[in-house]
Amino acid sequence: MHWLMTRQNNLKEDKTMIFKTLLSVALCVAFNAVMAAELSREQVVKLLENVRPGEKVNLRRKDLTGLDLSGLDFRQADLWGADLRRANLSHSNLSGLNLDLTVMVGANFEGADLSKVSIFAVSMMRCNLKNVDFSGSRVIANLDNSDLTGANLRNVRWGADMKNQPMGLMRVSLKKVKLVDADLTGADLSRAMLMFADLTRANLKKAVIHVADLRSAVLKDANLQQADLTSSNLMGADVSGANFEATILKDVKGWDQVRGLSQAKNVSRAVFLD
Numbered sequence: 001m002h003w004l005m006t007r008q009n010n011l012k013e014d015k016t017m018i019f020k021t022l023l024s025v026a027l028c029v030a031f032n033a034v035m036a037a038e039l040s041r042e043q044v045v046k047l048l049e050n051v052r053p054g055e056k057v058n059l060r061r062k063d064l065t066g067l068d069l070s071g072l073d074f075r076q077a078d079l080w081g082a083d084l085r086r087a088n089l090s091h092s093n094l095s096g097l098n099l100d101l102t103v104m105v106g107a108n109f110e111g112a113d114l115s116k117v118s119i120f121a122v123s124m125m126r127c128n129l130k131n132v133d134f135s136g137s138r139v140i141a142n143l144d145n146s147d148l149t150g151a152n153l154r155n156v157r158w159g160a161d162m163k164n165q166p167m168g169l170m171r172v173s174l175k176k177v178k179l180v181d182a183d184l185t186g187a188d189l190s191r192a193m194l195m196f197a198d199l200t201r202a203n204l205k206k207a208v209i210h211v212a213d214l215r216s217a218v219l220k221d222a223n224l225q226q227a228d229l230t231s232s233n234l235m236g237a238d239v240s241g242a243n244f245e246a247t248i249l250k251d252v253k254g255w256d257q258v259r260g261l262s263q264a265k266n267v268s269r270a271v272f273l274d
Contacts (some may be wrong), residue, residue, distance in 0.1 A: 159190030
């Protein structure tokens with residue numbers, strides 16, 4: 001009798017284990033189905049190729065996660081609110097698009113054309129943005145830990161719009177971002193968060209960087225000629241070799257804790273306004 005009860009219990013345990021295994025497999029299949037992109041690369045290519053002049057390919061809110069979309073021309077597409085997480089958009093053309101509310105965490109945009117785009121309320125954390133063309137763009141997004149090495153950021157408008165803050169202070173976040181050799185000539189980065197950002201050899205000539213947080217940022221050999229750093233925080237920043245000719249440093253915070261100041265260039269020609 002004891003043997004029979006033990007066997008029945010073992011059978012129950014085996015059935016329970018089998019049920020749990022099947023349930024786990026079913027959940028994994030369902031999860032992968034949910035996470036899969038709605039379209040394939042081939043389908044996206046066909047849509048882009050067949051679009052009529054003056055019309056837009058409707059990719060609005062489409063799930064395109066993980067797709068290889070490299071080298072495609074999206075200028076006649078509507079990507080507003082699309083899910084582009086981990087997608088490969090390297091060397092693609094997205095110039096002039098409205099990418100507001102688009103999800104782009106971990107996407108690859110290396111060498112892509114993002115000139116004159118609008119990106120608002122978006123997460124672009126951990127993106128590959130090497131050598132991207134972001135010139136003339138309007139961006140209020142989180143780009144923390146992204147790589148913008150060699151990026152073209154001329155005349156970008158990434159400063160906070162203090163007249164339009166219905167949800168509190170909305171500003172670009174560039175914490176721990178690589179901006180090595182990036183061209184930020186004439187850029188507006190007012191109130192940007194640049195803590196621990198690497199701006200080695202970056203060209204910041206005539207950039208407007210009011211009230212920005214540059215604590216512990218690396219500005220080695222950066223060109224800060226005629227840049228405006230009014231009320232920014234430079235505590236712990238490394239400015240070794242940086243060029244401060246005609247740089248506006250009014251009310252700069254943490255100036256006494258800046259590193260590499262003795263190796264900086266033209267500090268005596270900076271403008272310390274009262």
